Amino acid sequence: MAQHFSTLSFAMRMRSSVTAVLGLALALAGPAAVAFVSRYEADSVPPFVIHVLSLAGIILIVLVVFTLAWRIEGIALRRFGFARVAWSSIVIGLALALVFVTVFGPLAYWVVAQLKIGNFDDGLLKLAKLPTWYLVVTIVIVASAEELLSISPTPSKDCGR
Numbered sequence: 001m002a003q004h005f006s007t008l009s010f011a012m013r014m015r016s017s018v019t020a021v022l023g024l025a026l027a028l029a030g031p032a033a034v035a036f037v038s039r040y041e042a043d044s045v046p047p048f049v050i051h052v053l054s055l056a057g058i059i060l061i062v063l064v065v066f067t068l069a070w071r072i073e074g075i076a077l078r079r080f081g082f083a084r085v086a087w088s089s090i091v092i093g094l095a096l097a098l099v100f101v102t103v104f105g106p107l108a109y110w111v112v113a114q115l116k117i118g119n120f121d122d123g124l125l126k127l128a129k130l131p132t133w134y135l136v137v138t139i140v141i142v143a144s145a146e147e148l149l150s151i152s153p154t155p156s157k158d159c160g161r
Contacts, residue, residue: 023068027149030061047126048134055138062145080148097143 034057038050069075109120127135 019068019072023065023073026061026068027065030065031058031145031149034058034061048130051130051134051138055141058142058145062148065149 034054037057038054066080069080070077113119
């Protein structure tokens, strides 16, 4: 009987490990795959449609990774950092966005130009064709997705179960 429980426990740990590796691979490689596929849009499809589908792909990746962690791994949602959200988080996020837009962006643009490794002009021309509201929604969703996919659950005595 003890052998049966040992085998069952090992099988559950293996299933959990495979799920964890699958979720990690999806979180790390999924956004890159969406970017790669979206670069090769068909000429007959409007760019806005490609962008919307790419955004939907990012949202789907987040939902799948969270579902794997929550339903299969048994990790409680509070362990993903949702219990610690405060108004200060929003203020800090806005301040960080301001730094990236006003300092990091221009600096990165200058470095790329100095190194002569291409430019941002082609991408900026494509972005200029998209509505501003859509760009704002895209930034909020993709930045949130990146943050959600990069957090690690907080340690807990009960392992979130």
